[in-house]
Amino acid sequence: MIDEDLHTARRRARRWDELNESRTAISGLMRDARRELDASAGARLGAYTMVLATVERELAEVGPARELYEELLVRQERRMTGSADPRGAELLEIGRMLTELDVELPARERARAAGLAVLDGEGGREETVAAFVRDVGAVGMSVAPDVADGEVEGVVARLGERCVELGRLRDTLNARREELLLAG
Incomplete structure (x- = not known):
């Protein structure tokens, strides 16, 4: 049923x-x-x-x-x-990974958005750079408070690439989860 x-x-x-x-x-x-x-x-x-x-x-x-x-x-x-279904263990692991992605992906997106704000000149430079440094630090990266725009561009590009990778991983995990559940 x-x-x-x-x-x-x-x-x-x-x-x-x-x-x-x-x-x-x-x-x-x-x-x-x-x-x-x-x-x-x-x-x-x-x-x-x-x-x-x-x-x-x-x-x-x-x-x-x-x-x-x-x-x-x-x-x-x-x-x-x-x-006792062996797929249950895989589902638990997928759930754990999805939970981690639900935290990591938005944090990286926030850091990227903060970097774009620095590059776009939104608000005062000191405040936007401070937000960028804080958000980048939250994802385990470091940037000096006197960061140059060229370095910001590089970090923003790497964050964007990682966000795409994490989004693909999330989609793959969700598809595998759905596949396991529909086969059950």
């Missing part, structure tokens, strides 16, 4: 994701069309509005599919980790 519910919820969650992506894309197109409001843009805006209304209705029909799917995955995970 839970397997069938899980597969149904997965299909609905994927449909929700597709619809949500469509809504985001259409909303972006609408913003662009509003900026260009000429005769053809007005017509496009009307068309986008109709399509967006359709997508919004479909989203309402699908309901909280993503939340239901996640809840069923959590139930399945609890069942598997609490049993």
